[in-house]
Amino acid sequence: MMVAQTQRPDRAASTPQLVVKDLRKQFDLTRSVAGRLLGHQQYLKAIDGLDIEIARGTTFSLVGESGCGKSTVARCIVGIYKPTSGQVLFDGVDIAQMRGRKVMLPVRRRMQMIFQDPYASLNPRWRVSQIIAEPIRTHGLLPDRQAVQKRVDELLVQVGLAPGDGRKYPHEFSGGQRQRISIARALASSPDLIVCDEPTSALDVSVQAQILNLLRDLQEELGLTYLLISHNLAVVAHMSTRLGVMYLGRLVETGDSQLLFGQPLHPYTRMLLSAVPDVGGAAVKRVAIAGDVPNPISPPSGCSFHPRCPFVQDKCRMVPPVPSMVQGRLVACHVLAEHGELPA
Numbered sequence: 093m094m095v096a097q098t099q100r101p102d103r104a105a106s107t108p109q110l111v112v113k114d115l116r117k118q119f120d121l122t123r124s125v126a127g128r129l130l131g132h133q134q135y136l137k138a139i140d141g142l143d144i145e146i147a148r149g150t151t152f153s154l155v156g157e158s159g160c161g162k163s164t165v166a167r168c169i170v171g172i173y174k175p176t177s178g179q180v181l182f183d184g185v186d187i188a189q190m191r192g193r194k195v196m197l198p199v200r201r202r203m204q205m206i207f208q209d210p211y212a213s214l215n216p217r218w219r220v221s222q223i224i225a226e227p228i229r230t231h232g233l234l235p236d237r238q239a240v241q242k243r244v245d246e247l248l249v250q251v252g253l254a255p256g257d258g259r260k261y262p263h264e265f266s267g268g269q270r271q272r273i274s275i276a277r278a279l280a281s282s283p284d285l286i287v288c289d290e291p292t293s294a295l296d297v298s299v300q301a302q303i304l305n306l307l308r309d310l311q312e313e314l315g316l317t318y319l320l321i322s323h324n325l326a327v328v329a330h331m332s333t334r335l336g337v338m339y340l341g342r343l344v345e346t347g348d349s350q351l352l353f354g355q356p357l358h359p360y361t362r363m364l365l366s367a368v369p370d371v372g373g374a375a376v377k378r379v380a381i382a383g384d385v386p387n388p389i390s391p392p393s394g395c396s397f398h399p400r401c402p403f404v405q406d407k408c409r410m411v412p413p414v415p416s417m418v419q420g421r422l423v424a425c426h427v428l429a430e431h432g433e434l435p436a
């Protein structure tokens with residue numbers, strides 16, 4: 093049975109679902125009050141000026157090594173963290189600095205999140221039907237218990253579970269089934285956008301594809317928009333419309349997913365793809381992975397990727413590159429901006 097679709101405002105038809113503009117988030121790591129009083133504050137710039145645009149019904153994937161700031165972006169977008177500065181325009185309305193339950197409630201209904209660990213994000217003492225019904229009740233979407241139960245059963249079927257599963261508790265399910273429950277809960281409020289933060293990373297390889305296929309089918313059926321966060325390029329290749337490659341709080345390459353997988357330009361994108369031989373086109377020039385991600389508390393000067401970059405030039409050590417359009421995508425790289433390609 094079809095689940096009710098969200099009513100989308102007409103004015104928003106041509107507006108991207110989500111626009112993130114110059115987003116910044118820094119964490120204050122100063123341990124002591126004395127340190128604070130003496131001005132010895134220590135900050136970590138987890139996001140350092142990020143721009144993203146996601147069209148309705150499409151998937152934008154954010155990739156990058158652990159610690160580059162992917163989850164912080166997700167948390168700033170859904171309102172778990174308050175950004176230090178920047179805009180998060182959801183259907184054209186800036187929600188970045190919105191606060192207060194009453195103001196945020198309509199936004200929360202239309203923007204949901206799926207987490208990496210489905211067990212940790214499901215209340216173990218609640219029956220599955222209660223878990224899925226909670227957003228419906230919070231947002232007052234249906235008039236009575238019977239209607240709620242009917243909708244919960246529909247949602248269970250929609251994610252590949254049985255209506256009777258609603259009587260069980262989360263521990264009675266496998267990891268993949270628990271992620272299906274999380275997805276049903278996310279769908280319960282008929283959202284427009286779902287932020288999926290490493291949705292398959294905690295699952296067995298054998299069930300990862302099933303969950304990704306489910307997410308894709310739901311997107312097609314319901315016109316959902318996804319922000320997909322993953323360190324796994326194979327996951328991203330399967331799902332994305334557009335791709336953003338993050339390094340130390342910044343995007344180094346952004347563009348059409350097929351273009352980037354087929355012909356990555358930034359040395360970091362090439363490095364990431366080199367580590368997964370099955371992903372990317374045959375034409376991809378391989379670049380060996382060198383070194384580790386630097387400490388974000390004291391990032392390198394200039395281009396923060398320069399200590400690991402085989403193509404580094406003097407300018408890269410001093411001046412942070414501004415993203416520019418090269419071969420149909422945005423890249424933040426001095427060498428690419430000047431020469432249009434990397435040296436052979």
Ligand SMILES: Nc1ncnc2c1ncn2[C@@H]1O[C@H](COP(=O)(O)OP(=O)(O)OP(=O)(O)O)[C@@H](O)[C@H]1O
Pocket residue numbers: 119136137138156157158159160161162163164165323388
């Ligand atoms: N609440 C916090 N307080 C202080 N530092 C934080 C906090 N949350 C994240 N960080 C730091 O911000 C940086 C980005 O972390 P984030 O979790 O967003 O990265 P990530 O790319 O999602 O990595 P992972 O895949 O390992 O979660 C890291 O250096 C992390 O230690």
